[in-house]
Amino acid sequence: MEGNDKMSLSIKHVSKVFVNEKGEEVTALGDINLEVEEGEFICILGPSGCGKTTLLRIIAGLDDPSSGRAEIGGREITGPAPELAMIFQEYSLYPWRTIIDNTAFGLEVRGISKEERYAKAREYLDLVGLKEFEGSYPYELSGGMRQRVAVARALCSEPQVLLMDEPFGALDAQTRNTMQKELLEIWKKTKKTVIFVTHSVDEAVYLSDRVVVLSPRPSEVREIVTVEQERPRERTSLEFAQVRRYVLSLIHNGNE
Ligand SMILES: Nc1ncnc2c1ncn2[C@@H]1O[C@H](COP(=O)(O)OP(=O)(O)O)[C@@H](O)[C@H]1O
Ligand SMILES: [Mg+2]
Numbered sequence: 001m002e003g004n005d006k007m008s009l010s011i012k013h014v015s016k017v018f019v020n021e022k023g024e025e026v027t028a029l030g031d032i033n034l035e036v037e038e039g040e041f042i043c044i045l046g047p048s049g050c051g052k053t054t055l056l057r058i059i060a061g062l063d064d065p066s067s068g069r070a071e072i073g074g075r076e077i078t079g080p081a082p083e084l085a086m087i088f089q090e091y092s093l094y095p096w097r098t099i100i101d102n103t104a105f106g107l108e109v110r111g112i113s114k115e116e117r118y119a120k121a122r123e124y125l126d127l128v129g130l131k132e133f134e135g136s137y138p139y140e141l142s143g144g145m146r147q148r149v150a151v152a153r154a155l156c157s158e159p160q161v162l163l164m165d166e167p168f169g170a171l172d173a174q175t176r177n178t179m180q181k182e183l184l185e186i187w188k189k190t191k192k193t194v195i196f197v198t199h200s201v202d203e204a205v206y207l208s209d210r211v212v213v214l215s216p217r218p219s220e221v222r223e224i225v226t227v228e229q230e231r232p233r234e235r236t237s238l239e240f241a242q243v244r245r246y247v248l249s250l251i252h253n254g255n256e
Contacts, residue, residue, distance in 0.1 A: 006073055007083060007160040007193065009036040009059065013068035015218070016054050028054045030218030032068070038160065041187055041194045043204035045247065046214030052197040056163050059195065060086045072161070085154035089166040091146040093138040099149055100125065100134035106157045117156075124152035127186060144175040151186065161193040168203070180206055184231060201251070205244045206233055213250045223250050 011034040018026045028051035036042050046052050057063040059070050061080045070077045072084065093102045100121050101108070107117035125131050128148040138146055147167055154162055168176045180203060187194055198204050204211045211225040225247055229239050 007038040008073065009161065009193065009195075010034075010071040010074075011055070011059070011068070012071070014055070014058060014065045014070060015067045016051060016058065016063070017066045027218035029058075029065070030215075030220045032214075032219065032221060034212060034221060034224075036193060036195065038193055039191050041184075041207060041209045042196065042212060043208035043210075044195065044197045044212045044214065045199065045201065045204045045251070046219060047216050047251070048199060050214050050216050050219040052199075052214065053165055056086065056165050056195065056197055059161075060084050060163050062086070082157060083160045084163060085157055085159035085161070086163045086165065087147075087150050087154050087167050089169045091138065091143070091150065093146055093149055093153075095138050097137075098134065099130065099136050099138070099141070102138065102149055103134075103153045103156055105153060120156055121152070124155045125149075127155070127189065128152045128182070142175075143171050144179055147171070147179060148182070151183070155186075155190065155192075159192070161195065164194065164196045166197055166199070169198075176203070181232065183207070201244055201247050202235070205240060205247060206235065211247055213247060225250070 011032050014029055014032040015027065016029040018028055020026050032055060044052055044055065054063065058065050059077065061077045061084065072081065097105070100118060103121040103125055104117040107120060122131065122134065125134055128151055130145060130148055130152065133141065133145070141149070168179050171179060184207065196207060205227055208227055211227060213222045213225065215222045225243065227243055229243065233240055
């Protein structure tokens with residue numbers, strides 16, 4: 001694929017040590033190594049507390065690794081960069097701003113004119129199916145709709161990489177499945193690289209090109225599972241069940 005290396009991501013021997021309230025050192029990330037190609041959909045799967053959020057924050061430039069480095073397009077990530085946009089689990093919309101003003105927030109901060117930022121925001125609100133809600137306020141929207149706004153807002157800054165930290169974790173099962181389907185459509189249309197953190201095996205196998213399974217703290221990459229099944233994936237298919245069972249076995253073996 002043309003230009004594949006341009007915006008590839010490299011995680012090289014990344015570790016992260018925190019100091020807890022008692023003053024003890026806690027190694028969240030042991031030694032993480034990962035290469036992600038431009039346009040790939042990657043899920044990072046691992047038990048609670050293994051450092052998934054920490055890893056995503058390091059890639060987003062919101063946190064420094066204790067050792068090692070994260071690179072995008074061959075350059076070290078040393079702080080928030082326009083190529084990278086993060087979407088969090090909790091709804092991070094401003095309740096006092098309308099949907100369009102939430103969506104265009106990043107552009108507003110960058111001093112882009114109202115006309116231009118609204119045009120861009122409308123384009124992405126349309127993509128996530130919320131065009132007619134631009135004048136509404138967050139409280140008027142359901143959880144799933146608010147996460148769609150978060151996706152539209154992230155896309156507005158035209159990043160190459162979307163970093164998603166359990167973005168559908170707070171949604172009910174049915175909404176979650178719908179959101180997964182829609183996210184894959186957006187991914188296909190926009191050709192972004194997606195790094196999606198989850199602790200749901202089902203979600204990881206449904207979404208990703210490759211599932212990166214982390215071990216418990218201090219975490220390392222236990223195994224990377226390539227999901228060959230064509231999309232849209234049928235959850236009830238034998239192939240899906242086999243991959244899911246295999247990924248589950250990787251997680252369980254590690255916890256014993
Ligand atoms: N700012 C922090 N200070 C101290 N410890 C932290 C901090 N952030 C995370 N940790 C610890 O690092 C470990 C990994 O956390 P996190 O990345 O949130 O895991 P996950 O997202 O996989 O559940 C946990 O033990 C957590 O308590
Ligand atoms: Mg987390």
